[in-house]
Structures are given as structure tokens and as C-alpha cells.
Amino acid sequence: MTRRARAALAACAGLALAAPAWAQQLDFHVGATDDAALGAAVRDLAGRLLPVYQESNTERYLANLSALQLVTGNYAGAWSTRQSLLERQSGAAHPVRASVVYDLYARARAIDSQERIGLPVAYERAFEGVVPRLHDPDAYTLDRWLRRRPSVLRRELLRTLEALRGQPRIGTPAALGLVWAWLAYDAARVVEPTAAILEQRDERRRYVVEDDLSIETPDGAHIPAVMVRPRAAGPQPALLEFTLNADPRNDPMECAAHGYVGMFAFTRNSRHAPGQVAVFDHDGGDADAVIDWIAQQPWSDGRVAMYGSRYGGFTAWAAARRLPKALKAIAVTNPIAPGVDFPMRGSIFRAGAFRWTFDATNDVAPDEISTGDAQWRDLEQRWYRSGRSFRDLDTLYGMPSDIFHRWLDHPAYDRYWRGMVPYQREFARVGIPVLTITGYYAPGAPGALYYFTQHLLHDPHADDTLLMGPWSDDTAEGLPPDMLQGYALDAAALVDLHELRYQWFDYVFGRGPRPALLADRVNYEVMGANEWQHAPSLAAAAPGALRLFLDAQPHGEPHHLGRRPPQHPGYLLQSVNLADRSDAGWSPPAMLVTRTLSPHAALTFVSDPLPRDLDVAGQLRGHLDLSTNRRDLDLAVQLYELRPDGSYLELFDPAYEFRASFARDRSRRHLLRPGVRTQLAFTAERLLARRLQAGSRIVLVLGVNKRIDQEINYGTGRDVSRESVADAKTPVTIRWYDDSYIELPARR
Numbered sequence: 001m002t003r004r005a006r007a008a009l010a011a012c013a014g015l016a017l018a019a020p021a022w023a024q025q026l027d028f029h030v031g032a033t034d035d036a037a038l039g040a041a042v043r044d045l046a047g048r049l050l051p052v053y054q055e056s057n058t059e060r061y062l063a064n065l066s067a068l069q070l071v072t073g074n075y076a077g078a079w080s081t082r083q084s085l086l087e088r089q090s091g092a093a094h095p096v097r098a099s100v101v102y103d104l105y106a107r108a109r110a111i112d113s114q115e116r117i118g119l120p121v122a123y124e125r126a127f128e129g130v131v132p133r134l135h136d137p138d139a140y141t142l143d144r145w146l147r148r149r150p151s152v153l154r155r156e157l158l159r160t161l162e163a164l165r166g167q168p169r170i171g172t173p174a175a176l177g178l179v180w181a182w183l184a185y186d187a188a189r190v191v192e193p194t195a196a197i198l199e200q201r202d203e204r205r206r207y208v209v210e211d212d213l214s215i216e217t218p219d220g221a222h223i224p225a226v227m228v229r230p231r232a233a234g235p236q237p238a239l240l241e242f243t244l245n246a247d248p249r250n251d252p253m254e255c256a257a258h259g260y261v262g263m264f265a266f267t268r269n270s271r272h273a274p275g276q277v278a279v280f281d282h283d284g285g286d287a288d289a290v291i292d293w294i295a296q297q298p299w300s301d302g303r304v305a306m307y308g309s310r311y312g313g314f315t316a317w318a319a320a321r322r323l324p325k326a327l328k329a330i331a332v333t334n335p336i337a338p339g340v341d342f343p344m345r346g347s348i349f350r351a352g353a354f355r356w357t358f359d360a361t362n363d364v365a366p367d368e369i370s371t372g373d374a375q376w377r378d379l380e381q382r383w384y385r386s387g388r389s390f391r392d393l394d395t396l397y398g399m400p401s402d403i404f405h406r407w408l409d410h411p412a413y414d415r416y417w418r419g420m421v422p423y424q425r426e427f428a429r430v431g432i433p434v435l436t437i438t439g440y441y442a443p444g445a446p447g448a449l450y451y452f453t454q455h456l457l458h459d460p461h462a463d464d465t466l467l468m469g470p471w472s473d474d475t476a477e478g479l480p481p482d483m484l485q486g487y488a489l490d491a492a493a494l495v496d497l498h499e500l501r502y503q504w505f506d507y508v509f510g511r512g513p514r515p516a517l518l519a520d521r522v523n524y525e526v527m528g529a530n531e532w533q534h535a536p537s538l539a540a541a542a543p544g545a546l547r548l549f550l551d552a553q554p555h556g557e558p559h560h561l562g563r564r565p566p567q568h569p570g571y572l573l574q575s576v577n578l579a580d581r582s583d584a585g586w587s588p589p590a591m592l593v594t595r596t597l598s599p600h601a602a603l604t605f606v607s608d609p610l611p612r613d614l615d616v617a618g619q620l621r622g623h624l625d626l627s628t629n630r631r632d633l634d635l636a637v638q639l640y641e642l643r644p645d646g647s648y649l650e651l652f653d654p655a656y657e658f659r660a661s662f663a664r665d666r667s668r669r670h671l672l673r674p675g676v677r678t679q680l681a682f683t684a685e686r687l688l689a690r691r692l693q694a695g696s697r698i699v700l701v702l703g704v705n706k707r708i709d710q711e712i713n714y715g716t717g718r719d720v721s722r723e724s725v726a727d728a729k730t731p732v733t734i735r736w737y738d739d740s741y742i743e744l745p746a747r748r
Contacts, residue, residue: 079110140257284318295326309333334444339417346658387725390711439471446685486591542745552738602703618745630715
């Protein structure tokens with residue numbers, strides 16, 4: 001059975017799928033993919049599987065049996081089977097899950113088959129017999145399952161079919177996966193109109209919704225907002241997300257389902273460009289005004305907390321800087337730190353920031369800028385091949401951007417950026433609890449790290465809690481998937497992060513205990529160990545260090561990472577031609593696990609095998625001793641575990657890239673002296689936590705950052721955004737001296 005089919009079966013059944021002891025083989029051919037042909041093919045498959053299907057796990061047997069009965073049209077039998085399943089589960093604490101969708105569908109089909117009253121009427125009876133009795137969080141969970149669009153489920157069905165194409169015979173697990181995929185789609189398309197009406201009716205029973213609010217700020221701007229609150233409750237605390245647009249991963253109704261007033265408020269439009277959102281400039285003050293407005297409403301108990309990811313996380317910190325009296329806590333996931341991790345990271349501007357100016361700042365993007373990923377990548381390649389300055393990116397696209405150029409005018413972390421969020425001593429005045437969530441594979445991790453470390457640097461007693469795991473920006477919202485870019489996550493990492501956030505808010509507002517997962521200030525999942533660890537600080541998480549030196553001896557690639565400095569000091573010479581654009585098609589690996597490395601403008605160093613398992617947790621550090629013929633460099637560092645099976649696992653992603661002239665201080669540029677030996681100390685703005693296996697090797701990839709999606713530092717010492725390929729008259733040369741080393745944060 002393919003992994004896709006197994007996942008589809010587990011998700012649709014709402015039950016854990018274990019490896020079965022049966023392997024019935026069935027003839028199967030993927031033919032036409034219209035609904036009629038697919039329905040007939042799956043019914044035929046289910047009809048042949050039904051009389052021979054066996055399973056030792058009773059709950060799984062009943063769930064799968066009901067699916068086969070539903071698909072073959074035995075509706076009374078399917079409902080009887082699901083009743084048996086419900087009876088077995090009645091004594092256990094089973095949360096509402098996807099299986100309730102099939103309970104309702106089977107009950108409606110059974111009613112209609114017996115009474116001939118029409119499926120819409122039968123479904124309404126089934127729905128009203130179950131849903132009104134559910135508590136708000138359970139009803140909301142069910143509503144999310146019922147909202148699944150038939151078009152999305154059909155695409156999942158076709159992907160499941162595609163995985164089976166060309167196989168004349170399939171096993172029982174694959175057949176069941178296809179049956180469940182068809183049932184999910186067929187049930188959704190049949191009941192969608194009725195379910196939508198019933199969901200809206202149930203929501204009106206439970207909640208008060210105001211989706212056209214306009215909140216006036218002291219300077220006369222109007223902030224659009226949405227409010228959802230429990231209808232039966234008195235004054236409650238409010239949870240506010242202040243962001244660019246409605247994030248489908250967040251929902252004010254979810255807040256209301258958990259007993260809070262849920263609020264969305266949106267960034268104001270620019271007065272100078274109607275229809276264009278004014279990003280970053282006013283959010284702190286506007287959020288402050290919204291918080292004050294909320295606190296004065298009769299449904300508010302005067303307490304407000306903010307939450308959000310990326311831009312929504314930035315606005316929470318921007319508001320906290322202004323110290324609103326009613327703001328009692330913030331919970332942020334990979335928050336943007338302007339000038340730190342956006343529009344640059346490591347002081348290197350990103351081409352994605354130019355695209356973001358259109359995606360984020362336009363209420364309705366014109367057709368000419370509503371382009372897909374392929375067209376943006378084509379722009380990046382055209383710019384890269386042209387050799388033009390980074391400032392010409394918008395000109396090359398034909399859509400000049402004042403915002404983009406305003407950002408480029410501030411390459412250092414100067415007053416422009418520092419005025420947007422707390423800075424230095426301002427962090428000490430943020431006297432409210434903070435929850436920060438980030439991931440080892442999250443591009444937004446540098447922003448999360450910046451806020452967390454600066455908060456504690458200026459207030460060592462700050463109530464700031466960090467939660468980190470093997471998640472990306474996207475998967476750190478809600479329940480992470482079990483696979484991330486080819487890497488199977490530990491079971492311990494599959495935490496419902498939305499529910500955890502509500503548990504933390506309950507703790508902050510005196511409604512419940514502190515979540516056990518947030519036992520200390522730093523809480524992290526150790527990849528490969530399938531366990532959570534807790535520490536009072538990042539430094540305490542791994543108080544030791546594994547120091548590995550770059551070995552300059554001419555052993556060829558890959559070079560050696562040694563535990564001791566080489567006995568015969570020397571250096572490695574690297575040369576990179578920045579004028580060469582034959583590598584325009586290169587991109588970093590899409591998967592976290594690979595069998596081969598493809599270093600780009602970089603050298604590779606490999607350690608000896610580890611004699612025993614080793615836990616690492618925290619931030620990679622390094623000391624680079626080098627000389628170059630340039631006044632500046634952009635460098636890239638990536639770290640892998642080369643496992644005994646020969647596979648490479650990235651320990652963090654994306655790579656840590658940084659500008660040498662800002663390595664010491666992001667607010668002031670310190671140029672290199674060509675030909676003069678220089679020492680650069682760095683602390684990677686990335687996080688990692690893993691149990692490295694005995695026999696594994698540490699792999700370091702170190703070199704010049706040269707990519708189509710970032711500005712290119714030609715090393716003249718001038719404004720990098722104004723440099724061009726005309727400045728690449730000679731290749732960049734670097735001497736890497738072998739007293740250079742990296743340090744992994746290790747727990748011995």
C-alpha cells in the first residue's frame with residue numbers, strides 16, 4: 001500500500017491504521033475518471049472486497065466494514081455497523097473526529113432508505129439529533145470536517161488513484177484507501193448544500209457574529225474587524241489577531257468555541273494609494289486602538305490577548321511595544337521581525353520580499369501581478385542571468401515598487417526598523433506573558449529567536465516561553481502532518497498547537513493549569529529520540545559543545561572535520577566566479593532527507609563517526625578564520641547528519657546565510673580588508689534538536705551565498721543592492737584557515 005493511500009485511509013476513517021495480517025489481492029484497473037465511472041469502479045471493488053474482508057482489530061474492522069457497506073449501498077447495514085462501533089467507543093474518552101461525519105452520513109442514508117423522505121430531510125434529522133448536544137469545541141471541530149470542499153477531496157481521490165495506476169492487482173489496504181477516498185468525496189458532494197445550511201443554523205444558535213465592524217483610530221483611520229463571541233456567555237476575555245487578511249488557519253469562531261471573544265482586525269489601507277495596504281507602518285498604534293476599543297465593549301471583561309503567525313506575530317509585538325493597559329498576553333508563531341528576518345535574513349535581501357509587496361499590500365491584485373510560482377521563478381532567473389543590480393528587480397518585472405526601494409534603502413538594522421517593535425530597553429517594559437512557537441525547519445525561526453532572546457536579555461525574569469519542534473512555518477499551525485519534506489516526524493512532535501495555545505491562554509487567564517508540555521521556559525522535541533525536553537534557557541538545554549575544526553590538509557573533497565586542530569596549520573583555497581550564470585537552474589534540495597549532496601559554491605567537510613549517541617539542542621556557533629580578495633562576502637552554512645544508512649538529514653532548514661560585514665553587529669557594517677586575515681564569529685539564527693545516532697557523521701557545507709532568489713554581494717563595499725555583474729571582474733577567492741571551527745550545542 002502506498003503511503004498516500006495509507007494516509008488517506010487513516011484520515012478518512014479517523015482511526016489509527018496498523019499493519020494488517022491479511023493481504024487479499026484484487027483485480028483493479030484505473031479507467032475513466034468522471035464521477036459516474038469512478039463511482040461504478042469503486043462500488044465494484046468494494047463489492048468484491050466485502051465478502052472476504054477480515055481484520056483482527058475490532059474497531060478498525062467495524063469502521064472499514066461500514067465504509068464498504070456505504071459504498072455498496074447497504075445503508076441500513078452501514079448504520080448498524082457504525083452503531084456497534086459507537087457502542088464500543090462509548091466508555092472511552094474519544095474526541096470528536098472525522099468519523100462523526102460518517103456517522104451522520106450513514107444515519108441519513110439509513111433513514112432515507114427506510115422512510116423515502118429524501119436525503120436532505122434525512123440528513124437534517126441526523127444532524128439535529130447529534131450536533132446541538134455537542135459542546136462548542138466539539139461542534140467546531142465537526143464543522144471544520146464538514147467544511148471540506150468536494151473539489152479538494154476529489155483531487156485527493158485522483159491522487160490516490162494515480163498512485164495505483166498501472167497496477168493490475170492491488171492489496172486490501174490499497175483497496176480500502178481508495179474506498180475511503182471515494183466515500184469522503186461522495187459524501188461531501190451529496191450533503192454539501194444541506195450541511196452548509198445546517199452548520200450556519202448551528203452557528204447562529206451558538207454565537208453572535210459581527211463581520212462588518214469598523215474601528216476608528218485616534219488619527220481618523222478606520223480599521224475593519226470581525227467579532228465572534230459565545231451567545232450564552234457573559235463578558236469574556238478577547239483573543240485578537242491583527243493581520244493583513246484572514247488567515248484560513250485561524251478563525252475567530254474557533255476562539256469563541258473555546259469560550260473567548262474572537263477578533264480579527266486588519267491592517268489599514270494607505271492614504272496615498274487607495275486599495276493598497278500600509279504594511280508595518282501603523283500596526284502597533286492601530287492594534288493599540290483596537291485593544292482599547294475591545295476593552296470598552298459590554299461583552300468584554302477588559303482583558304485582551306493577541307495571537308498570530310508571521311505578520312500577525314509581528315503586530316502582536318508591535319502592539320506590546322506600546323504597552324496597552326488591556327493587553328495581558330501574546331502568543332506568536334514564527335513572528336516577522338522587520339529588519340531581522342524580513343525583508344532580509346542575515347542582512348541579505350530576498351527576492352521573495354518583492355513578490356510579497358504585491359501579495360500582501362494589494363486588496364485586489366491586478367491580473368498582471370496575479371502570477372503563479374513559475375512566473376515569479378522565471379523573473380528571478382531573468383534577473384540572475386541579466387546580471388543587473390538587485391534594485392532593478394521591480395523594473396525588470398515592469399511594476400516599480402516604492403515599498404521595495406524604501407526597504408533597500410535600509411540595509412542595516414537602523415531607526416527605520418527599530419521603531420516598529422520593541423528595541424533594547426523597551427523589551428524590559430513588556431511585562432506580560434509571551435508564548436513563542438517556532439520550528440527547526442521554519443524560515444521564520446530567526447524572528448522568533450530574536451524576540452525571545454532580546455526579551456530575556458533585557459529582562460532576565462521575563463515570562464517568555466519557547467516551544468520548538470521539527471516544524472516549518474506552515475506546519476507550526478494546528479496539527480502537524482506526520483511527514484515533513486520526506487522526513488517522518490516522531491509521534492511526540494504531532495502536537496495540536498492550536499489546542500496547546502488555548503490551554504496556555506486558559507492558564508494565563510486563570511481558567512486552567514499550565515500545560516505540561518510548557519513545563520519550563522524552553523521546551524523542545526528531540527528529533528530521533530521521540531521525547532520532549534525542558535530547560536530554563538537555550539544555553540541550559542545543551543551546556544556542552546562539540547567543537548569540530550576545518551582540516552585544510554589536501555585530502556580532496558569532502559574535507560575533514562576534526563576534533564582537534566590540525567598539527568600542520570594551513571588553509572583551503574576556494575574560488576567562486578560570481579559572473580558565471582550557468583547555475584541559474586540550481587535550487588536547494590526540496591527534501592530534508594537525501595542520498596546525495598549538491599553543494600553550490602561551497603566546500604563540504606565530514607567528521608569521523610560518532611562513537612555513541614549524542615543529543616544536540618540549540619544554535620550552531622562558529623569561528624571562521626579567513627582572508628579574501630573582497631571587502632565583503634555573503635556566506636552560507638548548512639549542517640547535516642550523515643546517518644549509518646548513507647542518507648543525509650538536514651538538521652535545520654533553510655541554510656543559515658549571513659553577510660560578513662554585519663556578522664558582528666546587524667546595525668552597523670564592518671567591511672573586510674582584502675588580503676588581510678579576518679576572524680568572523682557567528683551564531684546561526686536557526687534552531688536544532690536531535691539525537692544523533694552512534695556511527696553518524698556530522699557534515700558541514702560552507703561557502704559563498706550565490707542564489708537566484710537573493711541579492712548578490714559582489715564585495716565592492718558599496719550598497720550591495722546597487723552592485724551588478726560588472727563588479728565581478730575577477731572571481732572571489734577565500735582562504736579558509738584550519739583553526740576555523742564550528743560548535744554544536746551538545747548535552748553529554
